[in-house]
Amino acid sequence: xxxxxxxxxxEMCPIPLIKAKQKLSSMQCGxxxxxxxxxxxxxxxxxxxxxxxxxxxxxxxxxxxxxxxELTKTHD
Amino acid sequence: MSxxxxxxxxxxxxIGFILFLTLLLVLLSQISIRLTLITALGxxxxxxxxxSRFCLVSALxxxxxxxxxxxxxxxxxxxxxxxxxxxxxxxxxxQRNIPLSLNVFPMGVHTxxxxxxxxxxxxxxxxxxxxxxxxxxxxxxxxxLAFFGLxxxxxxxxxxxxxxxxTFGEWPGIFLPxxxxxxxxxxxxxxxxxxxxQLARWWQKKQLGE
Numbered sequence: 001x002x003x004x005x006x007x008x009x010x011e012m013c014p015i016p017l018i019k020a021k022q023k024l025s026s027m028q029c030g031x032x033x034x035x036x037x038x039x040x041x042x043x044x045x046x047x048x049x050x051x052x053x054x055x056x057x058x059x060x061x062x063x064x065x066x067x068x069x070e071l072t073k074t075h076d
Numbered sequence: 077m078s079x080x081x082x083x084x085x086x087x088x089x090x091i092g093f094i095l096f097l098t099l100l101l102v103l104l105s106q107i108s109i110r111l112t113l114i115t116a117l118g119x120x121x122x123x124x125x126x127x128s129r130f131c132l133v134s135a136l137x138x139x140x141x142x143x144x145x146x147x148x149x150x151x152x153x154x155x156x157x158x159x160x161x162x163x164x165x166x167x168x169x170x171q172r173n174i175p176l177s178l179n180v181f182p183m184g185v186h187t188x189x190x191x192x193x194x195x196x197x198x199x200x201x202x203x204x205x206x207x208x209x210x211x212x213x214x215x216x217x218x219x220x221l222a223f224f225g226l227x228x229x230x231x232x233x234x235x236x237x238x239x240x241x242x243t244f245g246e247w248p249g250i251f252l253p254x255x256x257x258x259x260x261x262x263x264x265x266x267x268x269x270x271x272x273x274q275l276a277r278w279w280q281k282k283q284l285g286e
Contacts, residue, residue, distance in 0.1 A: 013133070014138070017142060039211075040129050040214070041129050041207075052146070052280070064086040
């Protein structure tokens with residue numbers, strides 16, 4: 001179980017999601033991808049996408065307007 | 077601990093903004109009630125839009141890009157509610173003989189061209205018109221650039237609309253309630269929206285392989 005993170009700071013939709021998808025495909029099952037964004041729609045979009053794909057996702061608004069996401073890859 | 081303090085530091089800003097807006101509305105009400113109501117409505121709409129995180133770009137882009145149709149279906153729901161609201165207003169107006177002046181124009185080739193241009197622009201900019209304004213409010217510097225483009229584009233479009241319509245012509249305007257009557261039109265439109273809803277669900281299931 002490894003923790004990965006990618007830099008999506010300041011990126012507009014849909015770039016963060018595409019980057020996350022790319023990173024996720026190179027990860028093993030059980031690995032965690034950490035994402036941080038200041039874009040509310042990006043955060044929402046990734047959460048909805050992860051849930052639809054049956055990944056485990058945790059969303060936390062760590063400060064006003066900053067979201068911290070932890071995505072666990074549960075399957076290939 | 078740091079999380080709570082981050083939120084706490086925002087509280088005085090929030091109270092400050094509420095105070096400022098209340099004072100602004102009180103001040104405006106001294107000048108014109110109409111202006112106050114319009115401002116209050118504008119502020120409320122902006123607040124709801126921002127909190128809803130509704131994104132028209134995402135609704136139209138995500139089915140193709142990542143196979144998600146949640147927002148697309150939300151958009152269809154929005155259309156359904158708008159249709160009912162529009163019907164209610166139009167029907168009420170015709171009952172009381174209030175003339176409605178609507179900015180509704182027939183379709184033409186220029187509609188398609190404009191739609192394509194706007195669509196490309198909004199995906200590149202990451203926001204439709206309201207989305208851009210919301211994100212400027214949230215503090216995205218890049219969206220100010222997009223807003224500049226939006227303003228320039230709107231002015232150019234408005235100025236050149238006549239020549240577009242003249243060059244390409246328009247299809248005759250159709251107002252469905254005039255042909256079928258109000259109730260059948262509403263039923264027809266809701267059926268179309270429900271079909272699109274089912275199509276969107278089917279598309280997501282197919283794309284995500286559920």
